[in-house]
Amino acid sequence: MKTPLLQTVASILFAAGLLTAQPADDTQLKQVIIFGRHGVRTPSLPNNSADALSALPFPAFSVSGVDTLTPNGARNETLLGGYFRLWLTKEGLLTGKDPADAAFLYLRADGTPLMIGTAQAFAAGFLPAAAININSIAPPAFDPLFDPADAGVAHLNYKMAIAAVQGRLSDDPQSLAFAYAPELALTRSVLFNYPAGQTPIPPTPAGKLDVTAIPINVTTGNTTMPVSLGGLVEVAAAIDPFVMQYADGLPLSQVGWGRLTAGNISQIYRLYDRLLDLEFRTPYLAGVQSSNLASHIVRTMVQAATGNSMTGALAEPSTKMVVLVGTNTNIVGLAGLLRLDWMLPGYQADVASPSGALVFELRQSTHTGEYVVRASYVSQTMDQLRNQTGLTLAAPPAKAPVFIPGCSTRNATFDCALEDFVSVANRVIDPASVDRLH
Amino acid sequence: MIRFIFRSVTPVFICAQLLAAQNVDDTKLKQVIIFGRHSVRAPVAPNSYLNTYSVRPYPVFGVSAGILTDNGSKLSMILGAYYRLWLKNEGLLTGNDAADAPFAYFRANVLQRTHATAQGIAAGMLPGAVVNVEWQQQGSDPIFDPVGAGVARLDSRKAMAAVQGRLGGNGQNLASAYAPELALTRSVLLGYPAGQTPVPATPAGTVDVTSIPFAITAGTNGSPVNLGGFGDAVNTVDPFIMEYADGMPAAEIGWGQLSAAGVTQISRLYNVILDILFRTPYLGGVESSNMASHIVRSMLQAATGNATAGALGSPSTKEIVLIGSDTQITGLAGLLHLDWILPTYSANYCAPGGSLVFELRQSQSTGEYVVRASYLAQTLDQLRNRTALTLSAPPAIAPVFIPGCSTRNATFDCALEDFVAVAKRAIDPASADRLH
Numbered sequence: 001m002k003t004p005l006l007q008t009v010a011s012i013l014f015a016a017g018l019l020t021a022q023p024a025d026d027t028q029l030k031q032v033i034i035f036g037r038h039g040v041r042t043p044s045l046p047n048n049s050a051d052a053l054s055a056l057p058f059p060a061f062s063v064s065g066v067d068t069l070t071p072n073g074a075r076n077e078t079l080l081g082g083y084f085r086l087w088l089t090k091e092g093l094l095t096g097k098d099p100a101d102a103a104f105l106y107l108r109a110d111g112t113p114l115m116i117g118t119a120q121a122f123a124a125g126f127l128p129a130a131a132i133n134i135n136s137i138a139p140p141a142f143d144p145l146f147d148p149a150d151a152g153v154a155h156l157n158y159k160m161a162i163a164a165v166q167g168r169l170s171d172d173p174q175s176l177a178f179a180y181a182p183e184l185a186l187t188r189s190v191l192f193n194y195p196a197g198q199t200p201i202p203p204t205p206a207g208k209l210d211v212t213a214i215p216i217n218v219t220t221g222n223t224t225m226p227v228s229l230g231g232l233v234e235v236a237a238a239i240d241p242f243v244m245q246y247a248d249g250l251p252l253s254q255v256g257w258g259r260l261t262a263g264n265i266s267q268i269y270r271l272y273d274r275l276l277d278l279e280f281r282t283p284y285l286a287g288v289q290s291s292n293l294a295s296h297i298v299r300t301m302v303q304a305a306t307g308n309s310m311t312g313a314l315a316e317p318s319t320k321m322v323v324l325v326g327t328n329t330n331i332v333g334l335a336g337l338l339r340l341d342w343m344l345p346g347y348q349a350d351v352a353s354p355s356g357a358l359v360f361e362l363r364q365s366t367h368t369g370e371y372v373v374r375a376s377y378v379s380q381t382m383d384q385l386r387n388q389t390g391l392t393l394a395a396p397p398a399k400a401p402v403f404i405p406g407c408s409t410r411n412a413t414f415d416c417a418l419e420d421f422v423s424v425a426n427r428v429i430d431p432a433s434v435d436r437l438h
Numbered sequence: 439m440i441r442f443i444f445r446s447v448t449p450v451f452i453c454a455q456l457l458a459a460q461n462v463d464d465t466k467l468k469q470v471i472i473f474g475r476h477s478v479r480a481p482v483a484p485n486s487y488l489n490t491y492s493v494r495p496y497p498v499f500g501v502s503a504g505i506l507t508d509n510g511s512k513l514s515m516i517l518g519a520y521y522r523l524w525l526k527n528e529g530l531l532t533g534n535d536a537a538d539a540p541f542a543y544f545r546a547n548v549l550q551r552t553h554a555t556a557q558g559i560a561a562g563m564l565p566g567a568v569v570n571v572e573w574q575q576q577g578s579d580p581i582f583d584p585v586g587a588g589v590a591r592l593d594s595r596k597a598m599a600a601v602q603g604r605l606g607g608n609g610q611n612l613a614s615a616y617a618p619e620l621a622l623t624r625s626v627l628l629g630y631p632a633g634q635t636p637v638p639a640t641p642a643g644t645v646d647v648t649s650i651p652f653a654i655t656a657g658t659n660g661s662p663v664n665l666g667g668f669g670d671a672v673n674t675v676d677p678f679i680m681e682y683a684d685g686m687p688a689a690e691i692g693w694g695q696l697s698a699a700g701v702t703q704i705s706r707l708y709n710v711i712l713d714i715l716f717r718t719p720y721l722g723g724v725e726s727s728n729m730a731s732h733i734v735r736s737m738l739q740a741a742t743g744n745a746t747a748g749a750l751g752s753p754s755t756k757e758i759v760l761i762g763s764d765t766q767i768t769g770l771a772g773l774l775h776l777d778w779i780l781p782t783y784s785a786n787y788c789a790p791g792g793s794l795v796f797e798l799r800q801s802q803s804t805g806e807y808v809v810r811a812s813y814l815a816q817t818l819d820q821l822r823n824r825t826a827l828t829l830s831a832p833p834a835i836a837p838v839f840i841p842g843c844s845t846r847n848a849t850f851d852c853a854l855e856d857f858v859a860v861a862k863r864a865i866d867p868a869s870a871d872r873l874h
Contacts, residue, residue, distance in 0.1 A: 163846040168777035175779040175836075182618065182703050197633050267618050283775050339719055341604035342610040349604075378607075380791020382780035400611075403603020405719035410596035414603045425861070 017174050025180040025413065027363035027372060029091040032098040033322040034084065037119040037331055040073030040248050040385060043067055043241035053238045055193040055205050059245065073354065074121040074246050076385050080355050081125025083391035087163055093320050098129035106315035108135040109325040110146040118355075119325045126323075128167030144148060144435060146326045148292040149223045154433035156288050161226045164284035166218045173217040176274075184212040184269050186264065187239055190256045196264075210237045224287050224329075229275060238316055242408045247385035253316060262382045266348055273348050280329050281336030281350075287430040290333035293324075295434040297334075298425045300360045303419055305371045312436025328352035337428050341358065342377040342400035353379045358402075362418070371418035375402040449817075462464045463849065465799035465808060467528040469740040471733055471758045474793030475767055476551040478510035478684045478821060481677035492627045496555045496841065497681060497690040506551040506558075509684050512824055514555045517816060518562020520827035525563075527829060530756050543751035545572040545779065547582040555791065556761040581750075582762045584728040586660065590869035592724050594656045594663075600720040602654050607715035609652035609665050612710070619707050620747035623675055623690040626692045632700075634776045639681040646669045650680030654850075662721050666709060672711045675704045683790055700820050702784060711733070711782050716765050717772030721867050723866040726769035729760075731769075734861045735796045735849065741807045741854055748872030764788035773864045778813040778836035789815035794838075798854070805843065807854035811838040 005235035043050065044060045050058045063070055069077075077330045092227050094101050107123060117138055123132040136370040137143040145152035153415035163239075169175060177184060188195040192205060205208040214231030223228040242265050252258060280286060296314055300322055303313035314322055331352040335341070340358070343349045343431070356379030377400045383389070384397060391397055407422045416424075481488065486544035501507055506514075525531040531538050543563060544643045546556035559567035578586030585592045605611050613620060619701065625632040627647065628640060640646040648666025659661045681691045682701050688694060716725060732750055736758055737745035743753045750758050767788045771777070776794070779785045782857045792815030799808050813836045819825070820833060825835055842860045843852035852860075 032541065062466065157846065160846040163850055164839050164841070167837060167844060167850045169779050170781070170834065170836035172781050173836070175781050175783075178699075178702070178781055179779050179784050181699050266614070283837075320672070326716050343604070343606045343615055345606075345611055348615050375862050398606070400606030401603060403600050403720075405600070408603060410593065410599040414599060 026367045026416075027365050028365060029088075029093055029361055030364050030371070031092065031301065032091075033300065033324070033360040033362075034357045035224060035293075035297070035324045035326070035331060035334065035360070036080075036118075036122070037352050037354060038073075038114045038325060039077035039121060039327050040070050040290075041114055042068045042413065045237045045240065046286040050241065052207075052237065053211050054191045054257075055208065056257050058241055059250060060248075061244075061248060067112070067116050069117040069121070070244075070248050070323060072302040072388060073119060075388055076120035076126035076247075076380060077118050077355050079388065079391050080357075080380060080397065081122040083125075083397060084122075085126050085428045086391075086393050088321065088395075094127075098127040099131075102127050102130035102132055104136065104318060104320040105132065105323065106145075106319045106321070107132055107323045107325075108145070108314070109332075110143050110327070111136040111138050111141070115325045115327075117202075119323070120346055122323060124321070140352065141283045144437075145293050145296060147223065148433060148435075149226075149288065150339070153292055154288045154430075156223060156226055156285075158220050158226070160284055161282075162182050162218050162220065165227045165229075165278050168185040168278065169218065169284060172253055173215050173230070176216045177212075181273065183268055184235070184417050185234060186268050187271065189270070190242075190259045190264075191238060193257060193259070194364070196259070196334045209234075211235045221279075225279055225291070228279060232271065232275050232278075236275045237372070239268050239272060243382075244354070246382060247314055247388050248390070249275060262346060265382070266346060269351065270348055273351060276332045276352075277336075277350070281332040283336070286333050288302070288433050290303065290330070291335040291429040291431075291433040292435065293330065293334050294337055294425050294429050295436070297360060298422055298429075299436070301360070301371075301373065301418065302422065304362055305364075312434070321350050326382075331356075331358055334358065339405045339428075340375060340402050340423065342402050344377070344379055344381065344400055346382045346398075347379070353382075354381040354385060355380055372415040373404070373418055374413050375404050375408075376400060377402055439812070456861075466802055467530050467726050467797055467798050467849075468523075468807070469737060469756055469758070469798040470528075470530060471527065471760070471796040471798075472559075472683045472793045473733070473760045473762070473767060473770065473796070474517075474555070474559070474791060475764050476510070476549070476555040476761060477506060477514045477517070477791040478680055479504055479506050479551045479790070480730070481673075481680060482686075483673045483676065488674060488677065490645050491670070492693075493629045493644055494585060494693050496677055497686060499684065504549065504551060504833060506554040507680075507684050509723065509824065510551070511554055511558045513683075513791055513816065513821055514558025516560035516722050516824060516827055517833065518559035520562075520833060521559065522563045522565075523827075524832075524839035525757065529681065531563075534565040538756075539564050539569055541753045541754060541756040542569060542759065543572075543757065543762070544759045545579075545750065547579055547766070548574055548576065549763070552761045552763065556759060559759055559761070563759075574776060580873075581729050581732050581760070582766055584662075584726065584869060584871075585662075589728055589871045590724050590866075592657075592662055592721075597718075597721055597724075598654055598656060598663045600718050601714055604714065604718060605654065609654040609668060610647055612652050612715045613648075614664070614667055616707060616710060618653050619704060620671065622669055622704050623707065626646045626678075626704070627674060629695075632695070634777040647674050650823050657802060662715055662725070665714065668707075668711060672708050679818070680790070681709075684817060685822050685824070696821070700720050700781060701818065702782060705787070709787055712768045712788070713772075716769040719727055721770040721774070722769050723864070724869045726766065726773045727865040727867075728871060729770050730773055730861050730865050731872070732856055733796060734858055734865075737796070737807075737809065737854060738858065740742050740798055741800075748870070767792075767794055770773070770794065771806065775864075776813075777843040778833040778838055780836055781789075781815065782816055782818040782834075783815070788816075790821060793818055800852075808851040809840070809843075809857040810849050810851060811840050812836060812846075813838055 109119035142150035148154035408414035580587035584590035653666035739749035845849035
């Protein structure tokens, strides 16, 4: 670093109040787009497969099946829906008359039971007295918003995907293993049930597979994982249960077999985060996989601001609340496309946590009539999930206001003029990966 | 992740050779731009400052704070000698140094360590010639420090907003996200085993740097934003990689508490602050547009053969060597979305002496120009052991995919006109000039 970042301790607090000395907020919320991840679920890998990767058997959840919303996950999602109800009532978007408000809600979930169940649980907290229609596309068809490649809207060039990911790493596949050596060592110690840091490390138990020893290399993937990353995918599958064990409230003796604190889980998840970063934030991949979602979000806002029906927008010009439920892959991809970053207490940067949501607010100045966009990332903390903490305006979930690069101004709420948001989005959206039909 | 892909573990290797089955490379190197960091130096913060945070005094380098070490100078020559071998192999150098020297353009940022590194590279690359290194000894060089030079203007409130808007509005969020590295830092500075519980109290007379609040405030002294105690913590870990790379005895590297892997892990803190201060899009645009503009226009100048305003060297210049700091390399990489990982380092780490390399190549069959990017650096152990480098024992090299431009071939070729277009989309015209 050229200039040392030396500063005396005394001067640190100097400018802390700078951002607060700003004009009063005269904007009113006109529309909100809540783009959330499903709630706490069972692991993606069945225990009889996962047990080949661990010395001790993986604990059972209260429901069977993989990728299944747990009852606690549903309760947490309802709590989050209840929080959004409080917030949007205060913002004037909800009136308290649920059946009347329901007409202004558009709720859409990717077409699996996990997503639809999450959407139902959200609605139960958000508009408890109304019957809510959930828009979804039933398998085997694919939803072009969440899965544009499988839906035939976007074309994924697998050789390009390999090059784009390989060209962020190096020719040496073990580079990634070295860069994440502490996390891989922690993973191995948890899976094979010995203290972190023990030396020499014990051998792999008989009959078990050491996922941390599988080479990490870049090969052809599929529409769900656009490149295959060898051992990193296996590692992610093996660690995937831990955050869910913690968030679902399993006894601590069953969270990583008693070897993981919340802080350890956050650290171990760097491996999972890195996988998502490579698969979904790599610019080529974000362009293919997230342009259609970005296009629909932008056009939905323009539709609401102009009051005119638009192709490629969701719902109606009068729609006030758009709630979309997808996966962390969708959220990471959209964030990567728009270069959005966030950090919440207890999580690594840019983590799409269970139930966590990217929130886009379309607001209008009551003074000038101008529309602005504000972005934030909202999520229950790990402990709010684990404890099923009730959420209120005074005890909210964690919230990160997000600066939209190329658009946000320097005010306290990082306001981004709607027309600037449209142009920023249009610069990054790949038109060949978008339709205006859905 | 919804439909999680658990593939059985056997078929991992099937497609490993996909990228190899491609057209033969018919391109010839016409110009190379090497944008490197200075080599191994003494810590930037003086020991009198560092020692307030550690129970044991930091080891003494043979040179003052921020100055290139003797080994750093030798390492620069070793790297320069590698460039010589590579560029002779590519036909850009002839072996006749005096004849080749007029085609080389060397430029160093204002610091001693950048200038001395450039001189070391020149001595290894063209040992038989006297090479002029352009070096402004005072003030600010506009391609390395456009804000200091008045070419670009940094809105410090916007800088704070752009950083706050990546960190959830609270710098303290870094404390939980990087808890393992901060715990490791504390254990090394205060001299107890990593992982010891409960952690011992801070000894009297020592300040626990990891407990200073991470407040986001307006930048000073060339730093676009201050991150409070996080910046101090980064200062305290900065020496460790240099201790290792300079070849100090193992007992002196983090007072014997850090292996190479430990150095890499603790240096993540350093990488985080670089990412925040120089890869944040607003900051990358202000700080790195002038460098990007000069690099692109230098390539255009070479490809067209016409003297071009805002280009470096002359149309006949074949080698451009720019030596600055990790801040500048990080910034340019962020502006162009370039990523890499090299063995022994974290992702996007700017190693001592490490360089972003841009090759301007021309197809022999069609005449078309393409750009290839790579990141090249001596590994931690090549630095520590001052390993001689050859074409068969090279430094670590990561071919870099240029988003929005590279094709899917094995070398990630990017057509020159596409590179120009990608760069122009990223460059903030108000932060670039065409004078220097």
